Amino acid sequence: MNIRFKFDEPDTRHRLDQMSQDIIGKAFDRPDGPMKVSGQATYAAEWEVDRLAHGVLVRAPVARGRLKSLGIEAVSAMDGVIAVLTGERFLRVPAQGTENTAPHQGASDIYYHGQPVALVVAETFEAARHAAHHLALEIETSGPAPVDPEASDTVREETDRSSQGDLDRAMAEAAHTVDVTYRTPGHNSAAMEPHAAIAQWDGDELTLRGAYQMLKFNRNELADSLGIPAEKVRILAPYVGGGFGSKLGISHEGVAAALAAREIGRPVSVVLSRQQVFETTIRRSESRQRIRLAAGEDGRLTGIGHEYLVSNLPEEDFAEPVAQATPFLYAGEHREVVEELARVHRLLAGSVRAPGEAIGVTVLENAMDELAEKVGLDPVELRLRNIPDVDPSSGKPYSSNRLADCLVHGAERFGWDNRNKEPGSERHGEWLIGQGMASAVRVNMLAPAEARVRLSPEGDVTIETDMTDIGTGTYAILTQIASEMLGIVPDRIETRLGDTDFPPGPGSGGSWGAASTGTAVFIACEEIRRRIAKRVAVAETDLTLVDGHAITDNRKIPLPEILAGVAIDVVGELEPGKAQKARRQATYGAYFAEVAVNAVTGETRVRRMLGVFSAGRILNAKTARSQCLGGMTWGIGMALTEALVHDARDGHLINHDLAEYHIPVNADVPQIEVDLLDERDDWANPLQAKGIGELGICGAAASVVNAIYNATGVRVRDYPATLDKVLAGLP
Amino acid sequence: MRTDLSINGEHFSLEADPRTTLLDALRHHLHLTGTKKGCDHGQCGACTVLVNGRRINSCLTLACMHDGDAITTIEGLGVPGQLSPLQEAFVEFDGYQCGYCTPGQICSATAMLDEVKAGWPSHVTEDVNDMPKLTEAEIAERMSGNLCRCACYPNIVDAIMDVAEGGHK
Ligand code: FES
Ligand code: FES
Numbered sequence: 001m002n003i004r005f006k007f008d009e010p011d012t013r014h015r016l017d018q019m020s021q022d023i024i025g026k027a028f029d030r031p032d033g034p035m036k037v038s039g040q041a042t043y044a045a046e047w048e049v050d051r052l053a054h055g056v057l058v059r060a061p062v063a064r065g066r067l068k069s070l071g072i073e074a075v076s077a078m079d080g081v082i083a084v085l086t087g088e089r090f091l092r093v094p095a096q097g098t099e100n101t102a103p104h105q106g107a108s109d110i111y112y113h114g115q116p117v118a119l120v121v122a123e124t125f126e127a128a129r130h131a132a133h134h135l136a137l138e139i140e141t142s143g144p145a146p147v148d149p150e151a152s153d154t155v156r157e158e159t160d161r162s163s164q165g166d167l168d169r170a171m172a173e174a175a176h177t178v179d180v181t182y183r184t185p186g187h188n189s190a191a192m193e194p195h196a197a198i199a200q201w202d203g204d205e206l207t208l209r210g211a212y213q214m215l216k217f218n219r220n221e222l223a224d225s226l227g228i229p230a231e232k233v234r235i236l237a238p239y240v241g242g243g244f245g246s247k248l249g250i251s252h253e254g255v256a257a258a259l260a261a262r263e264i265g266r267p268v269s270v271v272l273s274r275q276q277v278f279e280t281t282i283r284r285s286e287s288r289q290r291i292r293l294a295a296g297e298d299g300r301l302t303g304i305g306h307e308y309l310v311s312n313l314p315e316e317d318f319a320e321p322v323a324q325a326t327p328f329l330y331a332g333e334h335r336e337v338v339e340e341l342a343r344v345h346r347l348l349a350g351s352v353r354a355p356g357e358a359i360g361v362t363v364l365e366n367a368m369d370e371l372a373e374k375v376g377l378d379p380v381e382l383r384l385r386n387i388p389d390v391d392p393s394s395g396k397p398y399s400s401n402r403l404a405d406c407l408v409h410g411a412e413r414f415g416w417d418n419r420n421k422e423p424g425s426e427r428h429g430e431w432l433i434g435q436g437m438a439s440a441v442r443v444n445m446l447a448p449a450e451a452r453v454r455l456s457p458e459g460d461v462t463i464e465t466d467m468t469d470i471g472t473g474t475y476a477i478l479t480q481i482a483s484e485m486l487g488i489v490p491d492r493i494e495t496r497l498g499d500t501d502f503p504p505g506p507g508s509g510g511s512w513g514a515a516s517t518g519t520a521v522f523i524a525c526e527e528i529r530r531r532i533a534k535r536v537a538v539a540e541t542d543l544t545l546v547d548g549h550a551i552t553d554n555r556k557i558p559l560p561e562i563l564a565g566v567a568i569d570v571v572g573e574l575e576p577g578k579a580q581k582a583r584r585q586a587t588y589g590a591y592f593a594e595v596a597v598n599a600v601t602g603e604t605r606v607r608r609m610l611g612v613f614s615a616g617r618i619l620n621a622k623t624a625r626s627q628c629l630g631g632m633t634w635g636i637g638m639a640l641t642e643a644l645v646h647d648a649r650d651g652h653l654i655n656h657d658l659a660e661y662h663i664p665v666n667a668d669v670p671q672i673e674v675d676l677l678d679e680r681d682d683w684a685n686p687l688q689a690k691g692i693g694e695l696g697i698c699g700a701a702a703s704v705v706n707a708i709y710n711a712t713g714v715r716v717r718d719y720p721a722t723l724d725k726v727l728a729g730l731p
Numbered sequence: 732m733r734t735d736l737s738i739n740g741e742h743f744s745l746e747a748d749p750r751t752t753l754l755d756a757l758r759h760h761l762h763l764t765g766t767k768k769g770c771d772h773g774q775c776g777a778c779t780v781l782v783n784g785r786r787i788n789s790c791l792t793l794a795c796m797h798d799g800d801a802i803t804t805i806e807g808l809g810v811p812g813q814l815s816p817l818q819e820a821f822v823e824f825d826g827y828q829c830g831y832c833t834p835g836q837i838c839s840a841t842a843m844l845d846e847v848k849a850g851w852p853s854h855v856t857e858d859v860n861d862m863p864k865l866t867e868a869e870i871a872e873r874m875s876g877n878l879c880r881c882a883c884y885p886n887i888v889d890a891i892m893d894v895a896e897g898g899h900k
Contacts, residue, residue, distance in 0.1 A: 033822035034814060036830030037837060039765015039805035046764035054759075125759060126750040192769045192777055192831040192880050241767070241831030242880050274770040471829030471881045626825045626883060633882030658774040658878060665875040669884040671867060 003527045003570055007446065007519070008577035010399075010682035015526070016484055016617065017680075020546040024484040027622035031495065032239070032475040041239045044211040045196035045271045052198070053082055054125040055260050055270040056132040057252060058118040059279060060110040063345040063650040064145035067108045067117050071136025075120065080127030083264050084135070086118045090256060093348040094281055095221040095249025096318050097214060097509045102224040103249065104315060110139065111313055112345050113652035114279030119256045121268055147651030149286065149311040149342035156309065159319050159341045162327075164393065165334030167292065170303030174294035178371045182291070182363040184719040186644035187284040189352050190663050191470075193241020194277050199257035200267040204228070209236045210254050213243040214507025215466040219500045221250035226258055237498040240508075243470040245351035246281050248509050278656035282350035283644055285310040285320040287359055291367035294334065299375040299382045303334035306364065311342040312349040320349065324356035325441045325698070326364060327393035328584050329403075330386040335393065346651045351509065353634060354694035357442050362638065365438035365702035366717070369709065379706070380411050380590075383439055391584035399583035399683035402614035403439060406590040406677065410437070410612035413675065414592035424713035424731040431596040432731075433607075434711025438702035440589030440613065444681075444690045445512040446576040450503035451520035453482060455528055455568045459548045459559040461486060461493040464502040467517040471630075472693055473623030477514055478521050480620060481687070485525035487545025488559075503571050511587075511691025514619060516574060519685045523572030535562050574685075583683045587695045589613035591632065591703035597711045602727030604708055606636055610673045611700070616681035616690035624692050628674045631696020637664045638697070639704035640720050734795045738763065739807030749795050754778045756794035757804060765805035765834045769878070776877035779835040780804050786842035788876075805834035808841060816899035817841055820890035823899070828881035836877045840891050843873045847895075865895045 016024045035041040060067070072084050090107035092115060107117040118135060122128035146154040171177050197210040206228070212218040215235050223230040240247065253270040261268040272280070292305035306323040323337045352358070372379040387404055390397050411417070419435040420426040426433040451465040461482050469475050478495045482488065496502065505517040526540075533540040536552050544551040548559050594608040611632050618624045641662035645654045655661045674696075680688035701719065709715050714729035736743045738761065745751075747760055754771070757763040757780070766789060769777030773791040780789045781803040809815035817837050820826070827833040847869070852859040855872045863869060870888045879887065893899065 029822050030825070032830070033827070034811035034818075036827055036833050037805075037818040037821045038808075038810050038814060039763075039834040040811065041830055042764070043767075043831065046758070048762050124748055124751075125755055126748045130750070190880050192775065192829065192878065193767070194769070240829065242829040244880070271768075274772065274774070471827075473828070622825045623828075626828055626881070626886060629885055630828065630882040633884065657772060658770050659772065663878060663880060664882065664884075665878060666871040666884045666887065667868075667875040669871070669882065671885045671888065 001570055002573055003523055004573040004575060005523045006575040006577040007579045007685060010579060011686040012682050014680060014688060016687060019484045020544050021484045021487050023480050023490065025618055025621060028476055028480055028620055030473060030476045030623065031479055031490065032469065043193055043239050043241050044209050044237065045198060045269055047198055047209050049198055049200060049267045051266045053121050053123060053264060053266050053268045054128045055119045055121045055257060055268050056128040057116040057256060057270065057276060058120060058132045058135050059114045059276065060117045060139060061113065062110060062139055062141045063113045063147060064143055065110045065139045065141040067110060068138040068140055070118050071138055074134050074136045075131040078127065078131050080123040081120065081131045082123065083121045083260065084118060085260055085263060089225060089259055090116060091225065091252050094251035097248030097351050098217050099249050100217045100220050102221060105225060112347050113650050114347055116252045116280055119260055119270065121260050121264060145345040147344050147346055147646060148648065149309060149344050150288065155343040156340050158338065160339035163336040167303045167305050167334045167336045170294040170334035171292055174302055175297045176295045176371065176374045178291065178293040178367050178374065180291055180367055180370060180717060182289050182366060182717045184287045184359040186286045187352050187642055188278050188644060188661055189244035189246035190661065191242030191244055191246055194272045194274055195247065195251050195253050195281060196271040197254040197257040198267060198269045199261040201261055205232050206258055207234045208254055208258060211240050211247050212237050213240065213247045213468055213470055213509050215468065215498065215500050216504035216507060218250045222254055222258065225250060225255045235500045237468055240468050240470040243508060244353040248351055252280055274658060275656045279347060279653050282348050284352035285312065285349040287320065287322055289322060289363045291364060293367055293371050295371060295375060299377045299385050301330055301332035301386050304330060304332045305336040307338040309340045309342060311344045311346065313345065314343045316348060318350055321356035322360035324443055325361050328391040329441050331388040331392055344651065346646055354442055354697050357698035361441055361699040362702045365699045366705060369706040379437055380407050380416060383407055394584065396584045399585045400679060400681045401588060402677055402679060403588040406588055406612040406614055409675065410590040410592050410610055414610045416592060420710055423710050427599065430599050432599050432711040433596055434707045435594045436703045436706030436710050437590060437592045438699040438706060440591060440695055440699045442511065442587050442695045442698045444585040444587055444684060445510050446580050446685055447506035447512050447516045448576065449505035449516040449520040449574045450571055451505065451517055451524060452503050452571045453521060453524035453528060455486065457560060457563045457565045457567055459488065459492065461488050463495045463521060465497060465505050465517050466500050466502045467505040467513055468498050468508045470508045472508055472513065472627065473620055474513060476623050477518060477619040481518050481521050482525055485522060486528060488548055511693045515685050515687060515689055515691055518619065518687050518689065519574045520572040522686055523574060524570040527570045528568050531568050532562060579683050585684060587615040587690045587692065589695055591700050593703040593707045595704060595707040595711055597708055597726060599730055602723035602730060604640055604721060604726065606670055606704060608670055611696060612675040612677065613695055614677040614679045615692040615695060616679050616684050617688040618676045619689050621676065624676055625674045627693050628696040629672050631694060632672050632700045633664050633669050634697045635700020636669060636704060638719060639701035643720055732795055734798050736797055736802060738802045739804060745794060747794060751794050752790050753792045753794045753797060754789040757789065763804050763806055767831055767834060769832065776839060777832050777835040779838040779877065781838055781842055786839050805838055808837065816894045819899040820893045824886045824890035824893065826883050826887040826890040828883055832877060832879045836879065836887055839874060839877045844895060
């Protein structure tokens, strides 16, 4: 049966705290761990499928043009080649997160350098790759195709503007002001598993094993792209090798594999090369951000302005929401946010871990560092003075806001008081030492979700949902929620994920998966508890379930005895309601970093880094900490090395692989420390938990770049802070 | 063409296109998909396997070059229920998230610990005349050929350190 729950009122019951299994929040090992560490976990391209053919995509070598012919003659006689496909159902771009319909399609109309225009299918991967290199594409270029967001002939549209009060006047009248422009480059998610799909038809029914984050939406996107009903499509993704936004929407490989498999009547696997992942999936837009801060003598903000320019392809809606957190992070009655979108022929811009805050909070936190210096105030103290009581843009109260606790606790644990107070004044041998800090903030969301929980007569539990685990810990936390609620040891719980045959959820993205699908599991478990309570004739709230037993009136009854041969099968359905809108909901944190900058070479090494976060109830101390480590490490990459570089003539990505696009390696990352504050957010959901997958990157890079300033006196406003930018200004 | 491979102690007679890399031979022909492909260009380490005890990137070598070599993949190190000490430590210290780089990390770490025991120095070794001491910096340096985008590096270092210090015997 289905139990529906609409979340309208704050849930002050804190049910998970009243349970007895004592597993929620604990550092519980991932149940999927043994499969992963032994190489037994099956990722998209790894299913054993009979008569599998291999497809390799072919990219367009121009920014704008029309495909005239494929030049098939050169390859059709090659050994092992089965077919060469193109067509108007090929995707021009992957779908954006939650798009739910086909993205722009058509292989003949070329919009960016690297756009997939054909698929070569062969008996082996080697034959397909060889043939793909030898297709003699005939393409007619057309123009103009602007590729530089800031060039004078590029079209720029104002896509958003909101203002409050009079920021110009506040700036004119302020005792202290900052008016600075920063630039951040594009980023690639670079999940370690390249996009991959195996498509297999049975009559008019398609099974796709793919690497996707949001299966409910991906199924509709795939069906719509192929022009078939969604009921004919099943997607399987029990293990996904990282996503970080790049696998939110259906992508080239899924549609091309499905088309090819139907065409040749055999299963087809399509795996993107690493270069194709970079050139054809999505990028985080580069940004130009102007921040204006107006403050009184005491550093209290009177105004904040955040104007930014980001880019995307013509006809695409997505614009990186750079100022997403600017309206509510700090006080100030005069405010202005302006968004401009440049139309360029670079690959699709879309969601990369924490779209918006990842770069927006980072730059805001650099500007706050500049303000602290002007006011002559400790950067921590400046922030503490500017934490509002209510959301200053909407007047809404916060659901919870422990930014101050994060700052104070972090400063103490890091030893912030002992920091170098004069930029460029602490030197050990060749190394200049400095410390920096920044606040963290990320909006919190809840989405409709369903999950099935089945309690067998023997007392075993099965959880089923189409939710994915992309490294986020879903297997662990759903198991813990059911274990806690039902008093069943985790060994007797099986969590099954990543199958569109299971009840749908919102998937992994926007840090909303754990809260949303976790609540659906919670709802189902509450109903199962009610049924058990009825059988033993106690109120559900008086029922204690632990280790497979119900305890009532000093009696300890094994569950199988209570169930008497009957299973309980419940689908919990969450509908977000008024609670979501009634409060400003976000997660908060603070970063502290210590860097050493080489006085001879300008090289920066991060020596220490601490993150303190508050995100409601922590469901699993181990996996939540790992998520934060990941986010902070991305912050190190953003600060020091990561930048997509596009060719000025045709926009092609020059650094399209892992040798040229530098994600942090082990030696770039110190033994980062993470502290998670104990918190319950009653307005978030009945778990009192908030998303934590993205919080760790939202401002992290600023703490590193602020530390570089403290170490050297060099203010880098053009990310990343590579040594050439630091070297020129060294003392 | 035919190549005789010894993988995890088992003999395989591979009949494949000479262009087949060792990595694709494992994944496509022998269905040993524990070894991962992250870049196919020697840039990520996801494809790390042991050839005669030494770690290599299996995407950078052709299968036909390994006639008679003893190859160990992640499947040969341990299976659920009988994990190797490093595999157990990775679970305990959460040295992985998505798990895609993980087999490569573990194969790499397995060989790396032997390299240290054999006295091989690294870029961060203080004195190359001494036996290297396995510090956090040594582990981080020696494991930097294995990228992890989930960025579990601190946990990977802790897991390896634990095993080096005798944990998970
Ligand atoms: S796949 Fe071999 S190093 Fe990346
Ligand atoms: S665990 Fe995901 S890349 Fe390392």
